[in-house]
Amino acid sequence: MASNLLYKSSPEERIIFYSLAGTYGVYILGGMYVLGSVLGWLLLMVFLLKIFIRSSADGAGHPLLRISPLVWLWVIGMVAMLLALLIAHIDRRLGTGMTIKSTIGWAKGWALLALFPLLGNLLKVNPAIVARGCCIAAFSAVPFAIVGIVFYAVGLSGELYMSPLKAIGGPLEAFNVRLFGLNPETHLARWQFIAPWAPAAGLMSCFYLLICLQEQDRAWRFMGVLGATVMCLLCQSRAGWVIFIAIIPMVFGLSRLRNPRVWLATGVLIPALLLLAQPLYDWLLDSYTQVKQSRPGSTRVRETLARIAVQRWANEAPIWGHGIVERGPKSVEHMPIGSHHSWYGLLYVKGAVGFLALALPLALTSFAMLILAQYSKVAQASLGICIVIISYSLFENLEILVYLYWPALLWLGISLSPEAYSTAWVGKPRHPKET
Structure with a gap:
């Protein structure tokens, strides 16, 4: 508690x-x-x-x-x-x-x-x-997203109001209170949550994921990770999705450099990557091109x-x-x-x-x-x-x-x-x- x-x-x-x-x-x-x-x-x-x-x-x-x-x-x-x-x-x-x-x-x-x-x-x-x-x-973010989904399903706008606090200065988007926005290219709902724009919500989801995983109580840790995942999925940020998926494996590997098994696995992985270098490079290049073209x-x-x-x-x-x-x-x-x-x-x-x-x-x-x-x-x-x-x-x-x-x-x-x-x-x- x-x-x-x-x-x-x-x-x-x-x-x-x-x-x-x-x-x-x-x-x-x-x-x-x-x-x-x-x-x-x-x-x-x-x-x-x-x-x-x-x-x-x-x-x-x-x-x-x-x-x-x-x-x-x-x-x-x-x-x-x-x-x-x-x-x-x-x-x-x-x-x-x-x-x-x-x-x-x-x-x-x-x-x-x-x-x-x-x-x-x-x-x-x-x-x-x-x-x-x-x-x-x-x-x-979970109940916030549920309310936004209901609004979107019944055809209501996600725009609520512009806060009068905008008078203090700063980006106008930071004072625009909304349940969700619309993707300008697909015209589908896209959630910003507490952020001024959707990619920034992807940034916050990554930070929340890292810190929530440090919570010692299992129930709270699960709820925090769930909320971060919902934020990442609904913000529809290309960068957010990639970083959210990759960040935990990266931290896991980089924080265990003292473990001999990590170096052993690296020694096995590097020759394998060299053998697969050209196909892997082509796949990454194609994936990057598809993301840009999306x-x-x-x-x-x-x-x-x-x-x-x-x-x-x-x-x-x-x-x-x-x-x-x-x-x-x-x-x-x-x-x-x-x-x-x-x-x-x-x-x-x-x-x-x-x-x-x-x-x-x-x-x-x-x-x-x-x-x-x-x-x-x-x-x-x-x-x-x-x-x-x-x-x-x-x-x-x-x-x-x-x-x-x-x-x-x-x-x-x-x-x-x-x-x-x-x-x-x-x-x-x-x-x-x-x-």
């Missing part, structure tokens, strides 16, 4: 748990973007207030000393994002008003990629609380946006970028240049500086998780989270969706804290009354 799990929990842990458990309630109110954007800063304020009171009372040492170097690297990288933004605005004379607006956007986007790992590293959050909250959030309009727009972003980055602003997104031409249906791809978007908006500011922390954290996953179940989930982030960075803009996948970033920070490797912490109750 949640009451047992939260026994003697900190205020920060309670805020995290109820934010996750109430995910669909917040979504129906149109507040997901507000919650995700504000939550990290709220938790940081609560933590700093506690530290100030505690330090004043007993002169305790400063908690910043326990922060992982990798978390510091994320902080430095996201500060570099802000620096690139400010220099680009000055260089291109975009004005004070636009600079302030973009800085606020940074605080609601890129900054959170460092803030939530920092909080996970500082707050000593019990991973069991995050796992249970994610199970509740994931399973909530939605040719979307594929064409993505490829054209990528070409425009790279050309304009290289020719106009290679170091610091353009500072802001710009609408593309009619050939890409006026979609923002650099959208649908984090790396092209970074090159265009923040140049080579922004590109490296994300690439270095993500690469080094992934490598660290690969090592730590050999010893910790918490790190195994984080390894999967890194793989999903890298994979989806090729299809989505990570900073736009960070308000949704903050639990994954928080888990990443938890896995970098010393407490994550205590056998008494994960899989066993921290407090006597949790049994």
Whole structure:
């Protein structure tokens, strides 16, 4: 029960748990973007207030000393994002008003990629609380989907309303409350769930799957995995389906590199793959072509946006970028240049500086998780989270969706804290009354 799990929990842990458990309630109110954007800063304020009171009372040492170097690297990288933004605005004379607006956007986007790992590293959050909250959030997709199916079956629209909270700014899709949408090419129902668009729901299903599998209670674990599976199936995201199916086998294999049987199996598998290399390559190429042709309009727009972003980055602003997104031409249906791809978007908006500011922390954290996953179940989930982030960075803009996948970033920070490797912490109750 949640009451047992939260026994003697900190205020920060309670805020995290109820934010996750109430995910669909917040979504129906149109507040997901507000919650995700504000939550990290709220938790940081609560933590700093506690530290100030505690330090004043007993002169305790400063908690910043326990922060992982990798978390510091994320902080430095996201500060570099802000620096690139400010220099680009000055260089291109975009004005004070636009600079302030973009800085606020940074605080609601890129900054959170460092803030939530920092909080996970500082707050000593019990991973069991995050796992249970994610199970509740994931399973909530099941009744939500059932209601949407009923609406679709009787011919009702899935559109509910546009939240007035859109006045605070952000992508309009994030405030559009709906039961389901329509695939523009097939005109069939397609579920976005709590996400602004369907592929983002596929991203969330992968994160939920990884974290829900860490739940120790079998019933909750089953419900969480079921909800994540429903999300992945109904979102109809091509990338989501592939990553959802592949992520667990990948994590399973990569987290057992110390096992001699894994190397033995690899030694047998590699010669077999060499023998089958040409047929396998042809099959993968045909499969990739079929996936692209399943939605040719979307594929064409993505490829054209990528070409425009790279050309304009290289020719106009290679170091610091353009500072802001710009609408593309009619050939890409006026979609923002650099959208649908984090790396092209970074090159265009923040140049080579922004590109490296994300690439270095993500690469080094992934490598660290690969090592730590050999010893910790918490790190195994984080390894999967890194793989999903890298994979989806090729299809989505990570900073736009960070308000949704903050639990994954928080888990990443938890896995970098010393407490994550205590056998008494994960899989066993921290407090006597949790049994």
